[in-house]
Amino acid sequence: xxxxxxxxxxxxxxxxxxxxxxxxxxxxxxxxxxxxxxxxxxxxxxxxxxxxxxxxxxxxxxxxxxxxxxxxxxxxxxxxxxxxxxxxxxxxxxxxxxxxxxxxxxxxxxxxxxxxxxxxxxxxxxxxxxxxxxxxxxxxxxxxxxxxxxxxxxxxxxxxxxxxxxxxxxxxxxxxxxxxxxxxxxxxxxxxxxxxxxxxxxxxxxxxxxxxxxxxxxxxxxxxxxxxxxxxxxxxxxxxxxxxxxxxxxxxxxxxxxxxxxxxxxxxxxxxxxxxxxxxxxxxxxxxxxxxxxxxxxxxxxxxxxxx
Numbered sequence: 001x002x003x004x005x006x007x008x009x010x011x012x013x014x015x016x017x018x019x020x021x022x023x024x025x026x027x028x029x030x031x032x033x034x035x036x037x038x039x040x041x042x043x044x045x046x047x048x049x050x051x052x053x054x055x056x057x058x059x060x061x062x063x064x065x066x067x068x069x070x071x072x073x074x075x076x077x078x079x080x081x082x083x084x085x086x087x088x089x090x091x092x093x094x095x096x097x098x099x100x101x102x103x104x105x106x107x108x109x110x111x112x113x114x115x116x117x118x119x120x121x122x123x124x125x126x127x128x129x130x131x132x133x134x135x136x137x138x139x140x141x142x143x144x145x146x147x148x149x150x151x152x153x154x155x156x157x158x159x160x161x162x163x164x165x166x167x168x169x170x171x172x173x174x175x176x177x178x179x180x181x182x183x184x185x186x187x188x189x190x191x192x193x194x195x196x197x198x199x200x201x202x203x204x205x206x207x208x209x210x211x212x213x214x215x216x217x218x219x220x221x222x223x224x225x226x227x228x229x230x231x232x233x234x235x236x237x238x239x240x241x242x243x244x245x246x247x248x249x250x251x252x253x254x255x256x257x258x259x260x261x262x263x264x265x266x267x268x269x270x271x272x273x274x275x276x277x278x279x280x281x282x283x284x285x286x287x288x289x290x291x292x293x294x295x296x297x298x299x300x301x302x303x304x305x306x307x308x
Contacts, residue, residue, distance in 0.1 A: 071101045080097065086148065089154065089155070089222065090150040104140070106143060107136045107139040108136070111132050111135045115132075155222065157194070158224055158226075158227060159226050159227075159259070163256045165190060166255055167252050168186050168189060170249050179211075179244055183198055197218050197221065197222060200218070212238060216231065230251050
């Protein structure tokens with residue numbers, strides 16, 4: 001019975017991946033069909049209209065929405081809030097409930113795949129239960145590890161690009177541009193997550209949100225020490241009436257010093273990290289290459305002496 005459930009879950013996951021792979025092309029044909037029916041309303045067939053929709057919209061999407069609604073009711077609010085924060089920091093455009101739903105599905109699919117391959121039946125008893133529990137935990141926490149990797153990669157890229165952005169921002173402000181115009185100039189010249197965050201700040205300011213709140217919201221979204229320090233300095237300069245150009249110049253110098261210090265720290269850690277590779281991988285292979293022929297010769301010589 002458990003194997004049948006596992007097969008059904010695996011087929012459902014494969015069907016889900018196949019359905020979402022062809023959503024864009026099928027949705028275009030559906031829109032074209034709607035336009036054709038709007039020109040001639042007498043030929044509208046609701047059954048045909050419903051069947052012309054992509055399979056993912058007719059079957060998969062309602063199922064996923066129901067599962068997401070169930071997960072939202074069951075999952076603690078702290079988990080959903082933490083997931084929403086991580087998704088926002090990663091820059092991915094996915095719903096937190098959908099991400100938690102994928103974690104729950106993987107927590108079921110991974111043990112099911114192991115059951116299909118016969119791993120649990122070979123382990124048997126208590127070992128099988130432990131394998132089931134560990135595989136479920138791996139399936140649940142694997143997306144979270146992937147999301148944390150995305151967050152750390154985005155933070156690292158923002159911290160690397162921040163000194164260059166501050167240099168361009170300083171030059172633009174000293175040339176006579178206002179802060180918002182200088183920020184838009186940075187967005188034009190740069191690409192990546194930092195430019196996306198600056199673009200969002202500009203949009204929020206143009207929508208009527210105060211610049212301080214927009215910048216503080218950016219600091220909360222990114223949650224990087226360098227960005228928080230830069231925005232705190234800007235907010236303080238705005239409150240005290242200090243020249244923004246001077247603040248930007250000081251912040252740019254400090255960010256460059258920090259980036260150089262991080263590079264030096266990474267370079268100093270490299271020999272320590274390489275030592276493990278040398279000890280456990282390079283040196284054993286080198287010893288085998290150097291001492292292997294000598295060991296074979298000694299063994300042959302000993303076997304010849306024993307034969308005599």
